[in-house]
Amino acid sequence: MSSRRAAVQISGHLLHRRLFSTTTALGGATRHPVNINHRNSFLQVRHCSSAQSCNITKEEKTAKLDSDNQGAGKNAIVSSYWGVAPPKVTKEDGSPWRWNCFRPWETYKADTSIDVKKHHKRDTLMDKFAYWTVQLLKFPTYMFFQRRHMCHAMLLETVAAVPGMVGGMLLHCKSLRRFEHSGGWIKALLEEAENERMHLMTFLELSQPKWYERALVFAVQGVFFNAYFVAYVLSPKLAHRVVGYLEEEAVNSYTEFLVDLERGVFENRPAPAIAIDYWQLPPDSTLIDVVTVIRADEAHHRDLNHFASDIQCQGYELKDYPAPIGYH
Numbered sequence: 245m246s247s248r249r250a251a252v253q254i255s256g257h258l259l260h261r262r263l264f265s266t267t268t269a270l271g272g273a274t275r276h277p278v279n280i281n282h283r284n285s286f287l288q289v290r291h292c293s294s295a296q297s298c299n300i301t302k303e304e305k306t307a308k309l310d311s312d313n314q315g316a317g318k319n320a321i322v323s324s325y326w327g328v329a330p331p332k333v334t335k336e337d338g339s340p341w342r343w344n345c346f347r348p349w350e351t352y353k354a355d356t357s358i359d360v361k362k363h364h365k366r367d368t369l370m371d372k373f374a375y376w377t378v379q380l381l382k383f384p385t386y387m388f389f390q391r392r393h394m395c396h397a398m399l400l401e402t403v404a405a406v407p408g409m410v411g412g413m414l415l416h417c418k419s420l421r422r423f424e425h426s427g428g429w430i431k432a433l434l435e436e437a438e439n440e441r442m443h444l445m446t447f448l449e450l451s452q453p454k455w456y457e458r459a460l461v462f463a464v465q466g467v468f469f470n471a472y473f474v475a476y477v478l479s480p481k482l483a484h485r486v487v488g489y490l491e492e493e494a495v496n497s498y499t500e501f502l503v504d505l506e507r508g509v510f511e512n513r514p515a516p517a518i519a520i521d522y523w524q525l526p527p528d529s530t531l532i533d534v535v536t537v538i539r540a541d542e543a544h545h546r547d548l549n550h551f552a553s554d555i556q557c558q559g560y561e562l563k564d565y566p567a568p569i570g571y572h
Contacts, residue, residue: 335521343521345445353524354537355544360495362543364488364550368557374485382493393501393510394451397538400494401444402461404545406469407476407487408437414476415562428567429552435569436545442522443538449516450531481556484549491546498539505532 333341333348341348366372385399412433419426453461476483504510515529523537548568555565 343518346442346522348521351522351524354540356536356540358540358543358547360499360539360543362546363492364485370479370482370557371485374482375489377486378489378493393497393504394447395453395457396497397501398444398447398451398453399457399461399464400497401440401447402465403468404490404494404542405437405440405444406465407472407483407490407549408433408435408440408545410469410472411476411480411483412437414473414480425563426567427563427565428569429562432548432567432569436548439541440545442518443541446516446519446522446534446538449518450513480562481553484553484556488546488550488553491542491549494542495539495546498535498542501535502532502539505535 335341335348364371366375385396412430415426415430415433419430472483472486475486501510505512511531513531515525515531515534519525519534519537520527520529523534525533525537551568552562555562
């Protein structure tokens with residue numbers, strides 16, 4: 245019992261010195277001893293200190309939010325990254341930039357002078373296999389959509405945006421494994437995937453897919469992603485050749501869309517704002533102009549993937565030839 249009593253006295257003495265030291269540091273001039281006879285004295289002092297700190301923090305945060313939101317409306321959102329405010333992005337005329345999904349330096353003028361009738365000859369067995377695979381896949385979609393070009397285009401873009409992402413991802417992993425550069429092909433393929441996704445975002449401004457079309461996208465994308473992933477792992481040159489022929493069919497599909505627009509089968513509506521800003525189109529552009537630049541993009545993707553396949557068919561690797569970056 246005597247040893248236990250001595251331990252309690254020593255603990256109380258240490259606790260007294262700790263509280264006295266902390267109080268002195270915080271108050272600067274307070275040196276009154278703390279009554280250690282109460283069991284919860286230390287917890288009460290600690291609790292009061294924490295509560296005061298919490299209250300000050302909330303008040304400071306509220307004051308900061310009020311000052312940041314002053315004059316910006318009740319629903320204003322404070323946007324910052326570790327206290328650094330994002331830069332204000334404007335157009336060339338000084339008006340605010342309204343798109344967060346892409347920036348002015350990512351826009352471009354499409355090269356509509358590209359040959360949209362070019363076709364890669366089927367010389368080898370691999371080329372014939374890739375071509376007829378695409379032909380086999382295209383017939384169900386043509387039978388389902390028929391002349392509903394807008395819906396067909398939306399489904400096409402949900403599929404066409406997959407190969408660039410899969411190829412870029414696998415090349416990225418290959419570059420990490422081998423400790424080598426990719427020749428810019430990772431960036432080129434990811435640019436292709438992003439460009440195809442912007443096609444989809446443009447068509448969504450003009451039409452909304454029905455529930456069964458959305459369900460079809462889930463099924464087709466799930467099957468196509470995994471199939472293309474396996475194909476690219478087994479034979480990248482075959483995978484790129486398949487995409488090359490797939491882009492040829494996309495060019496043909498958009499050509500039919502343009503023909504029906506020019507004939508008046510579909511209304512030539514004004515171009516959506518996102519398309520005008522993304523492709524740097526004139527303000528009075530129409531749907532015909534939008535489909536024209538999208539078709540040019542698809543023709544560029546056609547040439548890029550056939551080029552990638554040709555490089556590997558000749559026994560080289562993609563990194564041996566510089567990728568056409570910025571080649572939409």
